[in-house]
Amino acid sequence: MRMPTTITATKDARPLAERVAHVADIAARYAGEVDAAARFPAEAVDAMRTTGLLGASLPTALGGEGLTLAQLGSIAAKLGAACSSTGMVFAMHHSQVLSLSRHLGGSASLAILAGRIASEQLLLASATTELGIGGDVRSSSCFVDLEGDKVRLIKNAPVISYGSEADLVLVTARRNADSAPSDQVLVVCDAANLTLEATGGWDTLGLRGTASMGYKLNALVAADRVIPEAYEAISAETMLPVCHVLWASVWLGMSRALVETSRQYVRSAARRSIGSVPPGATKLVGLIAELERFEALVEGLTARTESLFDDRDAMGGIGYQVSINNLKVTASELVAQVATAALAITGISGYRNDGQYSVARIFRDAQGAALMVHNDRIIANTARLILVQKG
Amino acid sequence: MSAVDTVRRVLDTHGKLKTPAGALTEDDDLYAAGMTSHASVNVMLAVEDAFDIEFPDELLTKTTFCSIRSISSAVEGLLEAAA
Numbered sequence: 001m002r003m004p005t006t007i008t009a010t011k012d013a014r015p016l017a018e019r020v021a022h023v024a025d026i027a028a029r030y031a032g033e034v035d036a037a038a039r040f041p042a043e044a045v046d047a048m049r050t051t052g053l054l055g056a057s058l059p060t061a062l063g064g065e066g067l068t069l070a071q072l073g074s075i076a077a078k079l080g081a082a083c084s085s086t087g088m089v090f091a092m093h094h095s096q097v098l099s100l101s102r103h104l105g106g107s108a109s110l111a112i113l114a115g116r117i118a119s120e121q122l123l124l125a126s127a128t129t130e131l132g133i134g135g136d137v138r139s140s141s142c143f144v145d146l147e148g149d150k151v152r153l154i155k156n157a158p159v160i161s162y163g164s165e166a167d168l169v170l171v172t173a174r175r176n177a178d179s180a181p182s183d184q185v186l187v188v189c190d191a192a193n194l195t196l197e198a199t200g201g202w203d204t205l206g207l208r209g210t211a212s213m214g215y216k217l218n219a220l221v222a223a224d225r226v227i228p229e230a231y232e233a234i235s236a237e238t239m240l241p242v243c244h245v246l247w248a249s250v251w252l253g254m255s256r257a258l259v260e261t262s263r264q265y266v267r268s269a270a271r272r273s274i275g276s277v278p279p280g281a282t283k284l285v286g287l288i289a290e291l292e293r294f295e296a297l298v299e300g301l302t303a304r305t306e307s308l309f310d311d312r313d314a315m316g317g318i319g320y321q322v323s324i325n326n327l328k329v330t331a332s333e334l335v336a337q338v339a340t341a342a343l344a345i346t347g348i349s350g351y352r353n354d355g356q357y358s359v360a361r362i363f364r365d366a367q368g369a370a371l372m373v374h375n376d377r378i379i380a381n382t383a384r385l386i387l388v389q390k391g
Numbered sequence: 392m393s394a395v396d397t398v399r400r401v402l403d404t405h406g407k408l409k410t411p412a413g414a415l416t417e418d419d420d421l422y423a424a425g426m427t428s429h430a431s432v433n434v435m436l437a438v439e440d441a442f443d444i445e446f447p448d449e450l451l452t453k454t455t456f457c458s459i460r461s462i463s464s465a466v467e468g469l470l471e472a473a474a
Binding site for chain 1: 405433436437439440445
């Protein structure tokens with residue numbers, strides 16, 4: 001298990017864009033190795049630490065940089081273009097950071113904890129799914145068990161992305177032993193106060209660097225680590241919207257990288273047959289049009305989320321929930337379509353795992369988008385919502 | 392062969408010029424000499440191929456391809472940046 005980090009944030013004074021470019025460079029350098037070995041992108045995440053990016057979404061009052069959702073999305077896209085797994089780690093981390101920092105509920109100890117994310121550059125993971133509840137993250141079987149002034153949590157989680165690398169794990173559980181499955185709270189657990197017994201590996205088609213292994217989690221933490229607010233509200237107002245916006249941004253970045261490789265391939269083909277337009281060029285026109293639709297979709301939902309972010313009623317409203325669910329589904333379909341089109345354009349060069357026109361790694365990564373929180377489940381949830389939606 | 396000579400050779404093959412490129416000065420307007428915008432795309436591709444470079448978007452303008460000198464200096468700038 002990763003011990004609590006001893007790195008203290010040394011302020012990296014460079015402008016945000018330079019720091020992001022630095023992390024993206026490192027992510028790109030190790031992307032092939034991370035994929036081949038199915039290992040955590042440790043170099044890129046260390047670079048996020050040294051450049052202060054892990055705390056960047058916190059408000060300045062808590063020591064962060066108060067980045068907007070649009071800024072976070074732009075970073076997620078740049079990292080995703082370099083290394084899909086690194087982008088996803090960035091996206092998942094900040095969805096957890098905001099789930100804590102936006103729902104402190106006046107708790108001084110939780111505010112101090114949130115501040116440590118910036119001052120110590122802590123990495124956050126989440127344990128929301130549980131064995132035996134059919135994959136529904138809005139339902140828990142495990143519960144918060146009071147032991148004196150502490151609480152015990154035992155959860156059999158089929159997936160905790162980069163769980164053994166995280167400094168803090170946010171765990172969903174029923175409020176107490178008598179609570180209904182949907183009466184959930186979110187508990188913030190320090191790596192030092194929990195054990196993770198691995199129950200499964202992570203050898204997958206794509207997104208191999210997210211190290212999303214299964215664990216039996218056993219935590220004993222101070223009772224004030226239970227976020228007082230109901231998880232239902234945290235999920236609706238922060239975790240789900242931020243996840244969907246930042247995931248879609250990562251997928252957009254992956255799509256941009258695919259389109260860029262396709263464009264380079266078509267131009268090189270054009271140089272070999274000057275005077276005739278290579279067949280891939282026509283397909284590239286369609287691909288660029290698809291990317292433009294993707295850009296507009298992500299930009300639109302990011303702006304809408306930003307404008308509603310502090311309006312709790314609007315965030316929890318059915319109209320918005322339907323849109324933000326659809327964003328995840330549509331964006332995940334688009335990245336897979338872009339990947340298929342990029343492969344058709346680049347042909348065998350793209351199909352290869354090596355060479356400058358390879359799209360193989362991102363193609364495989366793109367297939368995961370529809371499956372991580374399966375689109376079928378999201379569409380079923382959305383279908384229930386629209387039954388009660390008015391207008 | 393200097394960049395200018397290579398550009399002249401490319402123009403003779405792909406520029407659709409009314410006169411040989413050797414008869415033009417480095418500052419003569421290539422569009423006035425008969426190069427169409429379609430031909431300029433082929434010139435761009437052939438220049439990229441000849442020098443193993445790729446013009447970035449900001450250089451893909453009508454002015455970059457308006458004379459032998461403008462093309463050659465764009466090429467030299469890219470070769471220097473790559474060195």
